[in-house]
Amino acid sequence: xxxxxxxxxxxxxxxxxPVELRCNYSSSVSVYLFWYVQYPNQGLQLLLKYLxxxxxxxxxNGFEAEFNKSQTSxxxxxxxxxxxxxxxxxCAVSGAGGGADGLTFGKGTHLIIxx
Amino acid sequence: DGGITQSPKxxxxxxxxxxxxxxxxxxxxxxxxxxxxxxxxxxxxxxxSQIVNDFQKxxxxxxxxxxxxxxxxxxxxxxxxxxxxxxFYLCASSEGRIFSGNTIYFGEGSWLTVV
Numbered sequence: 349x350x351x352x353x354x355x356x357x358x359x360x361x362x363x364x365x366p367v368e369l370r371c372n373y374s375s376s377v378s379v380y381l382f383w384y385v386q387y388p389n390q391g392l393q394l395l396l397k398y399l400x401x402x403x404x405x406x407x408x409n410g411f412e413a414e415f416n417k418s419q420t421s422x423x424x425x426x427x428x429x430x431x432x433x434x435x436x437x438x439c440a441v442s443g444a445g446g447g448a449d450g451l452t453f454g455k456g457t458h459l460i461i462x463x
Numbered sequence: 464d465g466g467i468t469q470s471p472k473x474x475x476x477x478x479x480x481x482x483x484x485x486x487x488x489x490x491x492x493x494x495x496x497x498x499x500x501x502x503x504x505x506x507x508x509x510x511x512s513q514i515v516n517d518f519q520k521x522x523x524x525x526x527x528x529x530x531x532x533x534x535x536x537x538x539x540x541x542x543x544x545x546x547x548x549x550x551f552y553l554c555a556s557s558e559g560r561i562f563s564g565n566t567i568y569f570g571e572g573s574w575l576t577v578v
Binding site for chain 2: 352357380384389390391392393394397399438442443444450451453454455456
């Protein structure tokens, strides 16, 4: 079985400051990793994903994430946040090549941008 | 524009009633999914479907049913057997093989409240 742990349920950050949202996963097989963003009362939108290759993945809206296999982590970062980044962020994992465990989501991190 | 349309956005259900949430996609995607979202719980998979006339139970299928008579449609019925149906429901779709690393696209969601 696979699992995802998002270590912080809420992260308050001042506008224009850097931010890191932490994600750790557990899986017995090779994985694909994803970060999604959800604005209030809306569906989820993909920020970025890691399938293979370079461990540093760049996504939309200036976000990036680094896959660290030894630490089983996939932390999301942005060097300078904006008010519009206020949202819920979800990390997700699936077994590479498909599998019965499907796509497992973490419980989410609420990013709160303070002016 | 291509996308996933969920309706209704808000729905109220009386105790003992069955209700059906609609999901239509015009992305020509093979795979479709239903997720349930509760505050602080992340997303949990209810059902998924790879092709027409075939679907599989997810992690929390009890009290729910689905059909896939057309490629673009994947309605979810919340039956009276679902003891705690109040939640935000998200329909999603993806190209190709299910859970294979392809991006999953989400609809805007439907709020279901039991009154």
